[in-house]
Amino acid sequence: MIQTTPPEWYKSAVFYELSVRTFADGNGDGKGDFPGLTTKLDYLKNLGVDCLWLLPWYPSPLRDDGYDVADYVNIHPDLGTLEDFKVFLREAHARGLRVIGDLVTNHTSSDHPWFQAARRGPTLPDGAPNEYYNYYVWSDTGEEYPGARIIFTDTETSNWTFDEQTGQYYWHRFFSTQPDLNFDNPAVVEELLAAARFWLDLGLDGFRVDAVPYLIEREGTNCENLPETHTILKQMRQLVDQHYPGRLLLAEANQWPEEVVEYFGSETDPEFHMCFNFPVMPRLYMSLKREDTTSIREIMDRLPAIPSFGQWATFLRNHDELTLEMVTDDERAFMYAAYAPDPRMRINVGIRRRLASLLDNDRRRIELLNSVLLALPGSPILYYGDEIGMGDDLSLADRNGVRTPMQWNASLSGGFSSASPEQCFYPPIEDPVYGFHRVNVQSQEQDPSSLLKWTARQLEMRRQHPAFASGDLNFVDSDNPAILAFTRTTPDETLLIVSNFAANAQACTLDLSAHHRRTPVTVSGASHLPPIQEGRYPLVMGKYDYYWLRLN
Ligand SMILES: OC[C@H]1O[C@H](O[C@H]2O[C@H](CO)[C@@H](O)[C@H](O)[C@H]2O)[C@H](O)[C@@H](O)[C@@H]1O
Numbered sequence: 001m002i003q004t005t006p007p008e009w010y011k012s013a014v015f016y017e018l019s020v021r022t023f024a025d026g027n028g029d030g031k032g033d034f035p036g037l038t039t040k041l042d043y044l045k046n047l048g049v050d051c052l053w054l055l056p057w058y059p060s061p062l063r064d065d066g067y068d069v070a071d072y073v074n075i076h077p078d079l080g081t082l083e084d085f086k087v088f089l090r091e092a093h094a095r096g097l098r099v100i101g102d103l104v105t106n107h108t109s110s111d112h113p114w115f116q117a118a119r120r121g122p123t124l125p126d127g128a129p130n131e132y133y134n135y136y137v138w139s140d141t142g143e144e145y146p147g148a149r150i151i152f153t154d155t156e157t158s159n160w161t162f163d164e165q166t167g168q169y170y171w172h173r174f175f176s177t178q179p180d181l182n183f184d185n186p187a188v189v190e191e192l193l194a195a196a197r198f199w200l201d202l203g204l205d206g207f208r209v210d211a212v213p214y215l216i217e218r219e220g221t222n223c224e225n226l227p228e229t230h231t232i233l234k235q236m237r238q239l240v241d242q243h244y245p246g247r248l249l250l251a252e253a254n255q256w257p258e259e260v261v262e263y264f265g266s267e268t269d270p271e272f273h274m275c276f277n278f279p280v281m282p283r284l285y286m287s288l289k290r291e292d293t294t295s296i297r298e299i300m301d302r303l304p305a306i307p308s309f310g311q312w313a314t315f316l317r318n319h320d321e322l323t324l325e326m327v328t329d330d331e332r333a334f335m336y337a338a339y340a341p342d343p344r345m346r347i348n349v350g351i352r353r354r355l356a357s358l359l360d361n362d363r364r365r366i367e368l369l370n371s372v373l374l375a376l377p378g379s380p381i382l383y384y385g386d387e388i389g390m391g392d393d394l395s396l397a398d399r400n401g402v403r404t405p406m407q408w409n410a411s412l413s414g415g416f417s418s419a420s421p422e423q424c425f426y427p428p429i430e431d432p433v434y435g436f437h438r439v440n441v442q443s444q445e446q447d448p449s450s451l452l453k454w455t456a457r458q459l460e461m462r463r464q465h466p467a468f469a470s471g472d473l474n475f476v477d478s479d480n481p482a483i484l485a486f487t488r489t490t491p492d493e494t495l496l497i498v499s500n501f502a503a504n505a506q507a508c509t510l511d512l513s514a515h516h517r518r519t520p521v522t523v524s525g526a527s528h529l530p531p532i533q534e535g536r537y538p539l540v541m542g543k544y545d546y547y548w549l550r551l552n
């Protein structure tokens with residue numbers, strides 16, 4: 001059962017991101033749904049995750065996979081009913097699993113009744129003011145805010161789109177089918193808070209809040225991270241603190257450390273409990289190809305201190321492209337050359353591939369990056385299917401190639417649905433390397449050496465050593481840049497994590513003078529390494545090897 005304490009459960013949680021639509025189909029119509037997901041809760045519990053993050057489940061025309069919301073307080077009919085959702089949430093809680101949703105704040109779908117009403121213009125035919133007009137951001141010229149970048153660079157040429165009905169332009173930071181809400185209008189803030197309350201009242205454990213930097217526009221700025229945006233987001237936190245203590249707000253702010261840290265607020269004026277650590281993610285991949293981990297250490301050193309209630313969210317992949325917004329131009333060019341040799345792999349400012357295919361399906365590299373993810377400060381978020389090494393489908397448009405059906409077994413449609421593959425929302429992957437005949441949960445559950453079993457064991461080990469979640473981070477100097485070494489320390493234990501990012505065996509000497517006379521023992525307890533006699537500690541590691549050690 002879910003305990004109401006500790007309120008800061010998210011600090012030690014492992015999260016699992018999934019799309020209800022592509023996880024498990026309960027009624028055989030080819031579309032995943034809440035009843036299907038409910039049947040998979042034991043799988044998720046056994047994997048060892050603590051909290052599920054569900055992609056948007058709202059009614060939507062699905063022009064951005066549900067991030068175009070047409071009704072904030074309902075379930076998309078394909079995914080089931082509100083009653084199905086309640087059953088799912090009850091069953092998740094009964095297993096000790098928490099659940100957060102995705103609150104799409106910045107914009108609605110152009111199909112949302114608010115936008116359709118807004119298009120009637122500022123004044124209604126009877127002369128009364130149209131209250132919905134000011135729910136959105138309008139312009140006569142479409143020339144305002146030229147400092148705001150375009151985010152979906154492959155699709156959009158402007159952040160303004162002309163609307164025939166009003167004869168005006170409306171503002172949108174994402175697709176033109178996603179008009180931005182006008183957060184200068186207090187009624188809009190109230191609507192979003194009411195939507196949040198609706199789900200929190202049903203027992204939801206919180207939200208990942210989408211695209212938070214873009215709520216407010218101001219001339220002469222880039223319209224990101226503005227002080228007025230923070231003021232609004234703090235109202236959301238106040239709502240949670242006052243009425244829903246113990247629930248979580250996680251900010252999706254794809255920004256540099258100096259900007260993202262502002263989304264935590266402060267001890268006395270809090271904003272989000274958690275923020276994604278976007279900048280470290282591409283550097284994990286970059287370090288592998290460069291066989292040089294300097295950039296990981298540099299970006300982690302650049303993270304400012306966060307309030308005591310705060311926690312980072314770390315991840316290797318998610319439902320979007322592997323974003324390259326938080327790297328330099330040179331680094332971006334390097335990443336494209338290294339990880340997206342086929343132009344179809346590129347989209348907007350990123351790479352639309354899954355973890356296993358990015359890493360050439362190399363089990364050692366997959367384990368290495370996961371082991372670093374689980375050991376770095378922050379609560380890790382696993383992306384569904386990556387725990388079994390699913391691949392992607394480049395023939396699907398947009399970012400949908402990384403959103404294919406979960407592969408449960410080798411039966412028709414990979415056990416995702418009793419419908420045929422052609423009837424599935426996205427076709428299940430069937431290629432010989434990543435297809436469901438070869439890569440699926442059932443076969444990996446029967447194989448003690450599978451990636452799935454390895455992942456479950458790592459999560460269990462992480463749980464047994466709280467320093468992984470809460471220990472202080474200290475980098476250990478290594479004379480070999482291919483080898484990343486750091487400690488995580490609590491008053492009770494010190495963990496030493498050493499990882500070889502090179503494709504060959506590497507030797508290094510670590511400066512462990514702070515740990516003189518201690519003996520590194522693998523966290524499983526299976527192997528003792530030589531004691532740290534002197535400050536300089538020599539180590540030889542096989543290619544892509546990693547050690548999780550406890551200093552006794
Ligand atoms: O709702 C619109 C989009 O919001 C999120 O977008 C984020 O992903 C973008 C890349 O796909 C990224 O560049 C941007 O900084 C983020 O806000 C959401 O995760 C997307 O799926 C969605 O389309």
Ligand SMILES: [Ca+2]
Nearest residue numbers: 027029031033
């Ligand atoms: Ca279904």
